[in-house]
Amino acid sequence: MFRTALRNVLAHKARLLMTVLAVMLGVAFVSGTLVFTDTFGNAYKNKSAKSFDHVSVAIRPDGGSSSEDGTSKEPARLTDGLLKKAAALPGAESAIGSVNGFTALADKDGKLVGGEWGTTGSNFYPGKDGKDPRYAFTKGAAPKSAADIALDSRTAERTGFKVGDTVRYSTDGPVRTAKVSGIFDTDDGSVVAGGSLVVLDNKTALKALNKTEYDEIDVKAAAGTSETALKSSVEKILPKDTDAVTGGQLSDDQERMIEQQTSSMSQVLLIFAGIALFVGIFIIANTFTMLVAQRTKELALMRAVGASRRQVTRSVLIEAFLVGLVAAVAGFGLGLGVSVGLESLMNSGGASLPDGPLVIAPTTIVVALLIGVVVTMLAAWLPGRRAAKIPPVAAMNSVHATPTTRGLVVRNTIGSLIVALGAVLLFNDDNYVMAGGAGIILVGVIVLTPLLSRPFIAASAPLLKPFGVTGKLSRLNSVRNPRRTASTAAALMIGLTLITGMTVIATSMGSAINKMAAGSMKADYSVSMANFQELAPEVREKIDKLPDVEASSPLRTAYGEVNGSYSSVNGVDPKSFGKLVGLDFTSGSVADLKAGTALVDTDTAKDKGLKAGDTFPLKFDEDGKTVRLKVAGVYEGNEMLNGLFAPTSVVDPHLSKLVDKQVLVKVKGGTSERAENAIVDALGDNPAITIQDKDDVSNAVAGGINLVLNMLYGLLAMAILIAVLGVINTLAMSVFERKHEIGMLRAIGLDRAKVKQMVRLESVVISLFGAVLGIGLGLFMGWAVGGSIAEKVTTYSMEIPVGRIVIFLAVAAVVGVMAAVWPARSAARLNPLMAIKSE
Numbered sequence: 001m002f003r004t005a006l007r008n009v010l011a012h013k014a015r016l017l018m019t020v021l022a023v024m025l026g027v028a029f030v031s032g033t034l035v036f037t038d039t040f041g042n043a044y045k046n047k048s049a050k051s052f053d054h055v056s057v058a059i060r061p062d063g064g065s066s067s068e069d070g071t072s073k074e075p076a077r078l079t080d081g082l083l084k085k086a087a088a089l090p091g092a093e094s095a096i097g098s099v100n101g102f103t104a105l106a107d108k109d110g111k112l113v114g115g116e117w118g119t120t121g122s123n124f125y126p127g128k129d130g131k132d133p134r135y136a137f138t139k140g141a142a143p144k145s146a147a148d149i150a151l152d153s154r155t156a157e158r159t160g161f162k163v164g165d166t167v168r169y170s171t172d173g174p175v176r177t178a179k180v181s182g183i184f185d186t187d188d189g190s191v192v193a194g195g196s197l198v199v200l201d202n203k204t205a206l207k208a209l210n211k212t213e214y215d216e217i218d219v220k221a222a223a224g225t226s227e228t229a230l231k232s233s234v235e236k237i238l239p240k241d242t243d244a245v246t247g248g249q250l251s252d253d254q255e256r257m258i259e260q261q262t263s264s265m266s267q268v269l270l271i272f273a274g275i276a277l278f279v280g281i282f283i284i285a286n287t288f289t290m291l292v293a294q295r296t297k298e299l300a301l302m303r304a305v306g307a308s309r310r311q312v313t314r315s316v317l318i319e320a321f322l323v324g325l326v327a328a329v330a331g332f333g334l335g336l337g338v339s340v341g342l343e344s345l346m347n348s349g350g351a352s353l354p355d356g357p358l359v360i361a362p363t364t365i366v367v368a369l370l371i372g373v374v375v376t377m378l379a380a381w382l383p384g385r386r387a388a389k390i391p392p393v394a395a396m397n398s399v400h401a402t403p404t405t406r407g408l409v410v411r412n413t414i415g416s417l418i419v420a421l422g423a424v425l426l427f428n429d430d431n432y433v434m435a436g437g438a439g440i441i442l443v444g445v446i447v448l449t450p451l452l453s454r455p456f457i458a459a460s461a462p463l464l465k466p467f468g469v470t471g472k473l474s475r476l477n478s479v480r481n482p483r484r485t486a487s488t489a490a491a492l493m494i495g496l497t498l499i500t501g502m503t504v505i506a507t508s509m510g511s512a513i514n515k516m517a518a519g520s521m522k523a524d525y526s527v528s529m530a531n532f533q534e535l536a537p538e539v540r541e542k543i544d545k546l547p548d549v550e551a552s553s554p555l556r557t558a559y560g561e562v563n564g565s566y567s568s569v570n571g572v573d574p575k576s577f578g579k580l581v582g583l584d585f586t587s588g589s590v591a592d593l594k595a596g597t598a599l600v601d602t603d604t605a606k607d608k609g610l611k612a613g614d615t616f617p618l619k620f621d622e623d624g625k626t627v628r629l630k631v632a633g634v635y636e637g638n639e640m641l642n643g644l645f646a647p648t649s650v651v652d653p654h655l656s657k658l659v660d661k662q663v664l665v666k667v668k669g670g671t672s673e674r675a676e677n678a679i680v681d682a683l684g685d686n687p688a689i690t691i692q693d694k695d696d697v698s699n700a701v702a703g704g705i706n707l708v709l710n711m712l713y714g715l716l717a718m719a720i721l722i723a724v725l726g727v728i729n730t731l732a733m734s735v736f737e738r739k740h741e742i743g744m745l746r747a748i749g750l751d752r753a754k755v756k757q758m759v760r761l762e763s764v765v766i767s768l769f770g771a772v773l774g775i776g777l778g779l780f781m782g783w784a785v786g787g788s789i790a791e792k793v794t795t796y797s798m799e800i801p802v803g804r805i806v807i808f809l810a811v812a813a814v815v816g817v818m819a820a821v822w823p824a825r826s827a828a829r830l831n832p833l834m835a836i837k838s839e
Helices: 002-011 013-048 080-087 153-159 189-193 202-208 227-235 247-294 296-304 309-348 362-389 392-397 405-426 431-459 461-467 469-480 482-520 538-544 602-608 648-654 673-682 694-737 739-747 752-792 802-819 821-828 832-838
Strands: 057-061 092-098 100-102 119-124 136-140 148-152 166-170 175-185 196-201 216-221 242-246 525-529 549-562 565-572 585-588 597-601 615-620 626-635 644-647 662-667 689-692
Touching (some): 013 362, 057 247, 080 092, 119 202, 148 153, 153 196, 242 247, 296 309, 309 362, 431 469, 431 482, 431 752, 469 752, 482 694, 482 752, 482 802, 525 673, 538 549, 538 673, 565 648, 602 626, 626 648, 673 689, 694 752, 739 752, 802 821
Parallel strands (some): 119 196, 148 175
Antiparallel strands (some): 136 175, 166 175, 549 565, 549 615, 615 626
8 A cells, every 4th residue: 555655646746746835835834933933032032141151159139129118228239349359259260340221322323223122331340351251352442431432343333333433322311422442242132132232431331320339240250169159258248138149040040031031922923833733734634635536536446456444544644644744844944934034024024123043943843744744644534534435336436525415504503603602702801712712713714614605606796797608617616616615715714814803903003092192192292211211300401491392391200109009100390281281181170280289090089089179198109208189180091191190399309319201392383393403402412312293102102013013914924825825726626627627618619718717717706705704804803802902992993994905805816816827827728638538
């Protein structure tokens, strides 16, 4: 039977190519997604990773933020004195102090460098040899004064800066200038991913980053001293509220942290690997079903000459094993190309993925082989078993056994029950249950596609009528085998269901964010730090001096407790605040905001039973003091404006340092290039400061949604590609199966052009059937998921992206035409006499 299966494979090279293609695409889809997942995850790990070669023991704060009485702790005392003590310990070779913080570097055009992956500044701490082990200088020298700065080599390459060039940078507001003293290599993961790292001399870094002490002290063990022994020595000199941690423990902690950071991303991408597997199995099973159906007479003849049912099934499985093995190897190679192409697609779409080498895990290779071999054999087992059970005489008299009415009724009943179960699960608050419900509905619709295909194709009759006899033939051919038509269209349906559903949700979310920004923000501009950290109060003072500024207000955030509940408290200018925001009040108004009062969001008011005119205690986190405030108004909070708003005169006395979260600005005549440039110039063209209008605020939030959507489009594009090739495969098999019929049509006068047109129309009908099902199902799922989003985002309402849906339908039609090119050409080139004789 093995020799028979091998000869059968080699004797039908065209059929072998078709089968290998289907299996190869499924393997490529899965292995490509898995390789991309591993590569993406590894790049993120590298982004967060750093070397601990220079660290045997690290002294750092213990992470506590408050003392037993609830007040804030003083920061740990990591001073120069402690550093010198650590360096002088027995068994210590050296010790360095490190500080890090946000440092915005401007490129030659004045734009922020490395904004996507971090803009960091650090210190150069010279050891006994005058070097800092964290930086390997390749050009120039380390910074020695406030006039010097060093750049990492990747940033220098991207910006074109060289040793001796003057650069502009900022850490907390003021713009500083310095000359590039040197360029260094670093293993800092953020830099590898695309961020920037600048190094200042130790004294300048402490001052510029507003540090009075070090963030961490790293001690290197001398030769012959273990990390454990050195740690014991270090623990004897530790100040209160500090820890000593070995380099090995730091490395382990880092690895665990990175695993947590990348686990969610890996889970999302693996879901798409599952989708890939599902689509791949679908096409493989469809292909083998048709192959076995075409070989029914051949298999029946084997039964007639003495082969048992088990031997017939085994011959099909052996053939599937050989085909699967070849296809798995080819599919894995293609999968590597898919992974590289997907990464390029993401980057071209603005995803800015971190750089990293291609990662091929042993698990991916095993999975590719298992999919190629095991899944192919499983897909072939049921058709092979079905063929082996047909009596030889009956099989030789009928090549294509039609499904029984009872079988279709059972299938439709099961499909309906599956859809009903999925619909129940879809309307659930739990995201995982909802996702499971969506998947179950998809499976149910796939089961029901043979039932759905007949009315759809019947409805397409008016569109096919202008094509005359070829239109009628294509329609009849499409419904001749509903199961084959349904299974072919289902692959396209799966991809378009997911794409449509996600597009609906993303479009609706973008619109909700725009509505939120337009309704909540009356200000023309929002001014903040590029890293959304502390903004110096002097920024507002400079803005207020501009002649075109009508009103401005800081958002100065503090934190406290309202009757035991944690809440943010935003200090604002009560005279200007009403001109800068649009709050939807349920009671009171912004006009009543003054000293000793506060605006309260509806959630806090409901929880505490507050209304306009009531008073409540507010205990500030930073100093532990309590004040009583009167409710000036209760407003509907949203994702952009929430919490408590009180005059700065209420908040400022309880802050140890006055810093703003952002400054809202309204100018005469509204937003304009001239007004924005005036603000930029007033702030010294500072790369650390971001100036955004309403559209910029919306785009900043929507940008994350679009990034995710582009990634999903890229992943699902592979599903669409497989669906296209699945249509090609099915049509080619259909043409092979109908050679006799096509030969008869040619013999009675149907020319080659008409034969091509018939196959193309059949392909378009099948593709549009899958597209309409997919788009309809996607709209339904978008509506169902949107209902749960609307409960949390008040401005959310479902919006149907008509333009994109029209594009999806147009693409499906083009897919049908393109998929039919080769099968139509093959059908047209059939010799009528030979085709008639083939039966």
